[in-house]
Amino acid sequence: MQLQDLEKIFQDKIDKEIKIEPKDWMPDAYRKTNIRQISQHAHSEVVGMLPEGNWISRAPSLKRKAILIAKVQDEAGHGLYLYSSAETLGTSRDEMLEQLLSGKAKYSSIFNYPTLTWADMGAVGWLVDGAAILNQVMLCRTSYGPYARAMVRICKEESFHQRQGFETLLVLSKGTDEQKAMCQDAINRWWWPSLMMFGPRDSESTNSDQSVKWKIKRKTNDELRQQFIDMIAEQVKVLGMTLPDDKLKWNEERKHYDFGEIDWDEFWAVVKGNGPCNKQRLDARKKAHADGAWVREAALAHAAKKKNRQLQKVA
Amino acid sequence: MKTYNTKYFYGDYGEIETGGPATQQSQAEWPLWEVFIRSKQGLDHKHAGSLHAADAQMAIENARDVYTRRMEGVSLWVVESKYIHASNPDEAESLYEPANDKVYRHPTFYELPDEVGHM
Numbered sequence A: 001m002q003l004q005d006l007e008k009i010f011q012d013k014i015d016k017e018i019k020i021e022p023k024d025w026m027p028d029a030y031r032k033t034n035i036r037q038i039s040q041h042a043h044s045e046v047v048g049m050l051p052e053g054n055w056i057s058r059a060p061s062l063k064r065k066a067i068l069i070a071k072v073q074d075e076a077g078h079g080l081y082l083y084s085s086a087e088t089l090g091t092s093r094d095e096m097l098e099q100l101l102s103g104k105a106k107y108s109s110i111f112n113y114p115t116l117t118w119a120d121m122g123a124v125g126w127l128v129d130g131a132a133i134l135n136q137v138m139l140c141r142t143s144y145g146p147y148a149r150a151m152v153r154i155c156k157e158e159s160f161h162q163r164q165g166f167e168t169l170l171v172l173s174k175g176t177d178e179q180k181a182m183c184q185d186a187i188n189r190w191w192w193p194s195l196m197m198f199g200p201r202d203s204e205s206t207n208s209d210q211s212v213k214w215k216i217k218r219k220t221n222d223e224l225r226q227q228f229i230d231m232i233a234e235q236v237k238v239l240g241m242t243l244p245d246d247k248l249k250w251n252e253e254r255k256h257y258d259f260g261e262i263d264w265d266e267f268w269a270v271v272k273g274n275g276p277c278n279k280q281r282l283d284a285r286k287k288a289h290a291d292g293a294w295v296r297e298a299a300l301a302h303a304a305k306k307k308n309r310q311l312q313k314v315a
Numbered sequence B: 001m002k003t004y005n006t007k008y009f010y011g012d013y014g015e016i017e018t019g020g021p022a023t024q025q026s027q028a029e030w031p032l033w034e035v036f037i038r039s040k041q042g043l044d045h046k047h048a049g050s051l052h053a054a055d056a057q058m059a060i061e062n063a064r065d066v067y068t069r070r071m072e073g074v075s076l077w078v079v080e081s082k083y084i085h086a087s088n089p090d091e092a093e094s095l096y097e098p099a100n101d102k103v104y105r106h107p108t109f110y111e112l113p114d115e116v117g118h119m
Ligand SMILES: [Fe+2]
Pocket: A045, A074, A075, A078, A154, A158
């Protein structure tokens, strides 16, 4: 069959909402885009454990500690689901890990910000997981089958993440003056970086057409960002707190909130590796990977030994 | 000068390379396993996902930790992925098409008088 025919059959399937599965023919660029997107999404889940892991030993109660451990454990699982679906496209786990550790592959910039107080655990759950959820709900309908299925599983687990975050802030918002201030401060610091999670403005992400055509992505950065702002601007009222944007205002005509300009210089600086914690995060991952080397080797050696013993018994 | 990513999707942060050369890794990867879960007694095991593990026992333990944290299952199967053989999607037509013209395999093909009642 001619390449054009294959491409036509492929695009027809996508137009008819038929999922693409691992052994189906697909254009190289589709494979590559998916590998990159899925693996970097996986890296984000894995690196995303670090800012929250930072507070496990200092959680204010046993209950909060158990919740935080459960959430961080979920994120490890999300990383695994995603790595697995990228592997169905013909890349290996080791290859992906190496790209993360060498700094070649990116992960979400949001995790390059520090978690300074306990209230950050609330703000991260509410805002960061909240922003991720909007993206991930969209991705449940992405055209590559294994990616979509991983997303469905992930979304089921995510809703607790956002709720526990909001509840953490809710408790603080009803606390002492100091706790209220801590709550507001965390919201102030996390608001803008959360908006940056949706990426550059549509006018600047020139090549997103292809991904939309292939139905890898179904909504634009700006659409998702607006959806997020509309949601959070209402929820923040329940906390009796404010968002740090004096241009934030309901626009009756648009039926959306208007908002102020994102600091794009900061955005690009963090993407390029100059955020507050880029180095720290990568160093932590490298150390964890190196520290685990002997476990990986020992497990393989143990498995081989067991297998040998079994073979000898049979013989 | 600002260089903008041409692509930027969630989980896709562009191709800017900031890191040094990739470190040489000779680590042998743990084998890949497919995980199947019986969600409750009486139902079939269904494919849930995959994971890496050094052996079957570790695969089951890891599957328990990753895929059944919220009572998703009462029983687990793990199969090393290399032992799974799949049909070729390009042959889907010749494999499944013949079933299309055998409508007489379906109960609705037969018209019976109403008096027969439910059959
Ligand atoms: Fe997650």
